[in-house]
Amino acid sequence: MSERQIKVDYIARVEGEGALDIRISDGEILDLKLKIWEPPRFFQSFLVGRRFDEVPDMTARICGICPVSYMMTSIEAIEDAFGITVSQQTRDLRRLLALSQWIQSHTLHVYMLAAPDFLGYESVIAMVSDYPEVVKRALRMKKLGNDLTRVIGGREINPVNPVVKGFSRVSAKSELWGFIDRLKEGKEDALETVRLVSSLPIPDFNRKAEHLAVSHESEYGVNYGKLVSTGGLNISVKDYRKYIKERQVPHSNTLHSYIEGRDSFLVGPLARVNVNFDQLSPDAQKAVRESGISFPNFNPFVSIVARAIELVHSMDECLEIIERLDPKDEDVRFEVKAGEGWAATEAPRGLLYHSYKINSEGIIEKADIVAPTSHNLYSMENDLWQFVPTVLDLPLEEATLKCEMIVRNYDPCISCSCHFLKLNIRRE
16 A cells, blocks of 8 residues: 655635645545635625615625626626616626626636646746747736726726616716727737637546536627526526525535536536537637637636637627717616515626525615635536546646646636635545
């Protein structure tokens, strides 16, 4: 009997903390646990008793990278509870705001978090001397997303303009038109990003997991639609809790999500491209064909390509919306009444679900929030069960890196899910 231990005290380039423990005997995995010990943050509890109009600002603080998603999803769930139907202008501005956050987050993940793995660098800082233009491109796109969020949302992080039924301040047409040339340049940068990630040495690994995403009949799934999976699930957001279940596991402070009667599922850019490929912009679809990578695709390492494809789509759609939009101030008054509401949107990392029960005075009586990483954690663990046997014979450092990459494919925001990574492999 021999023992071998792999330990990563802190995994870089993810948000939050946790550990991976693997127990092996005679080349067989006896146990594998993706441990999340970062303490719960109790957002669902301390929203109870608050006024509905406090909720968007509070939920935006759940995630510093995706505040737009948390704010918008809470607003849409509250609107559902009050029976509010928003204008087309509000839908367009919200979509523009959401896509601006996709540009920020996808650029951050592709260039700062994932690319160093594939190119053999410790960090993006180490890449600068060898890839100066690549890093400059990343900074250009990140700033574009930040600036667009600021103009529409009021500030780059934790926006202030979105409110129930609309916006407290509507961006002027001239402000939005100032982004036309930058978005055109951004599209070229996004196409270069697709070329870059398509040329990376992507490991050959497939697990036929079920992929779940927001899907809409006339647009790429972002803010509104049904929940559709590659396994045939097609449900309304209101029915989320009838089909999506959670269970507690002893080794994690984050619940494991699964589809009733099935198994884990994956959310995020790869799931969105698999489910909604036909709704991608023509140039995004063309970029897929030129990449040589086919979809549907069930290799989690291809997530970096899916993010790059969505960068192209986001640039295209932001241009389309801005060119036809002529924003006007709108009446955002409404009647507060008792009700229960549900909303699901696509945060950069994947499906985000909110529901609220509100009394006649506008006070939150019940809150339910499920983050993308909460949806994905069980799927990550299942990926590792299948992937780890393929790297056990590799040198210690290389095996460790490959396991880290599996987790980074999901771009986990562990703090939002409750938080990565110590890796221990024990041989018996």
